[in-house]
Amino acid sequence: MSARPGEPKGDGITGFPFAPAREGSWKVTLPCTKAEAERIAEDIPELAPFDPQPTVMTSEPDPERPDDWQLDVYVEDEPDKALLTAIAALAPSAAGAKPVVTHIPEEDWVTLSQSGLEPIRAGRFFVHTPYNADRVPDGMTGFLIDAGRAFGTGHHETTTGCLMMLDKLRQSGLRFDDIADIGTGTGLLAFAARALWPAAKTIASDIDPVSIEVTAENAAVNAIPTGRGRGQVELAVAAGMDHRRLKARAPYDLLIANILAGPLIELAPVFADAVLPGGTIILAGLLDSQAEAVAQAYRRQGFYLADRIVRGDWPTLRLVKRRR
Template sequence: MSARKKAEPKGDGITGFPFAPEREGSWKITLPCTKAEAEQLAGDPPELALLDPPPTLMTSEPDPDKPEDWQLDAYVEGKPTRALIAAVTALVPSAAKVKPVVTHIPEEDWVTLSQSGLEPIHAGRFFVHTPHNADHVPEGMTGFVIDAGRAFGTGHHETTTGCLMMLDRLKRSGLRFDDIADVGTGTGLLAFAARTLWPAARVIASDIDPVSIEVTAENAAVNAVPIGRGRGQVELVVAAGLAHRRLKARLPYDLLIANILAGPLIELAPVFANAVLPGGTIILAGLLDSQAEAVARAYRRQGFYLAGQIVRGDWPTLRLVKRKR
C-alpha cells in the first residue's frame, strides 16, 4: 500500500480527524490490537451489525518480530462519526487508551487496496482472486473472482482457505455429494466451490446477514454461477442456522459446510446432526486450535467421528462423518 499524507489534527483529540467540511469517499480508522483480538475479529463480530455504516475490518501483523502486536484497520464509506469511531475502538479493548488514527483515503488508493493489495489464494485446485488478477488464473485451476467488500469469505482468511482445501481433498478421494448446504456462506465462495466439484448436486447457501446474501448473489453473477433450486444451481436464503423453510425442505444433506464460530457450532450440533444423512459429512471451521476439541466433542455426542482435519496457522478445519447405525 502506498504511503498517504495524514490530515493535520485540529484539536478534536483524534489523530488525523480534522474539523473540516465532510469529504465523501472511503475513510480508515487504525488502532493497535493484540493477536487474540485480531483472531476474534476474523469471525465478523455481531457488534458490526449495529453500526451504520458497517465498517470493513482488516487485521495485520506489522512487525513479524512482535507476533503479539497486531493492527486493526476499519474502512468505512463516508466520514466516520465520533460514535462510529468509539464503536470500532470498543472492538479492541487493549486500545482503550489509544487515540485512533483516522484518515481519508483517495478513491484511487482504495481501489488499489481492495484489488491489487490482496494477493490471489491457491487452495487445492482453487485460485481465488480479485478482478485485478483476472488474467492470471493458472492453467488447470478453477478461478473465482471474489472482491474485497461487505462480507466475510474472500478466501484470504485461513478458515476459508482450509475449507476450500478440505473440499478439494474430498473430491480427490472420490467422494460424491448430492445435497449440499453452506451455512454462514459469507461471500458464497464455499458454495460455489462445492457446486463446481459436484455439478449435479443441489446446493443451498444461507447466512444470517442479508447483506451477505446480496453479496453472494452479486458474486454468483460475476462467476457465472446459476442461482436457483435445481441441480447444478445454488439457492440463496437468509437464515440463522437451519431456521428457514427452504433449508428444512431440502433435508437431509450429505454434505454440510459451516464456517462460522466455535460457540454457534457447538450450539448447533444437534440441529446439524439431525440434518445430515448417516454416512454424511460436516465440514466445520471458524474455530481456533484451542477450541477444536470442544467442537469435536459436541459432534461426537451426536454420533459423529472425526475423519480428518486441515490446520492453517491457529485455525483448524474439521471433517466429521455421521456414523451409520
C-alpha cells in the first residue's frame, strides 16, 4: 500500500514504519503543507530510484494550524546528499529549511513501537499489542495485532473508521454471507467481519505478499481459522480482484477496501461487478477532499452513498448497490 497523510507507507505504526537494520534506522523530518501531504499520498516518484525504498509518513502536529503538516521519511542507512535532496523536493514550501536527521537505535524501535501504542477502541472492538493483552474490557472483542510489517494495526483513522462502520452495520441488524477484504494489511478488518458474522465465508487479499504473511501470523495469534469454509478466513496475494479465488467466490454481499482514493476510483467497475445487487461496499483510505470523487465513481456503477463516518480528515464511506 502507498503512503497517505498520517500513515506510514507499508505499516500502521504512527512514527515507526519498518523493522530497522541491526544498527537501527534513520528519520529525516521537514515541515510541509497539507497540499504537499495530499500529493505525497498519491505518488512519490522522487524516491523511486532509491533502494531500499524509503518509508514516508505525513502528519498534522497541531490541529490549530491545519495547513502546517510534517513530513517524516524513514530509511535503513544514514541518508546521503542525493536522498536528502530528493526528500526536500517533496516539500517545496520548506525550501531553505535544514532537514532534521535523527538516528533511531534498534532498542528504541522495540520499546516505542510496542509499549508506546495505546489500545484502540472502535465500536465493540479493542485492538492491542502484546503489552496490553490483559486489558481487554469485558464485553468487547479483542484482537492482538503486533506493531510490525503491514498497515492496519487500528492506529490510523481509516482502519478505525472501518471497524466502527462494520460494528454499526451489525448493530443495524444487517447480515452478510460472503465477505471480501481487499488490501487487508494485517487482516484486522477481515477478522472483525468474521467476528460479527461468524457463519459467513471471508476472503482477505493484499497486493503485498508480506501483508498476507503477517495476516496468517495474526490469524494464528488470535485463534482465527484460515481456509475456504464458513467461519474461516481465506488468504490471497492479489492486485485488486485479480486472483482466481477472488473471482470464483464472487459475487459478494460485503466488500471492504481500505486502500487509496486513486485505486478505489480505478477499481470501481471491477468492484461493482464483484458485488451483489443490494450488496454493500465499505471504502476508506481517502481524504475528505477526495470523498466526492470516489463516491461519484461508484454512483456511475449503480451505487448510492448510504452512510459515512468521518474521523479527522478521513471519511469511511458505505455504499450500496442498487437493485435493478
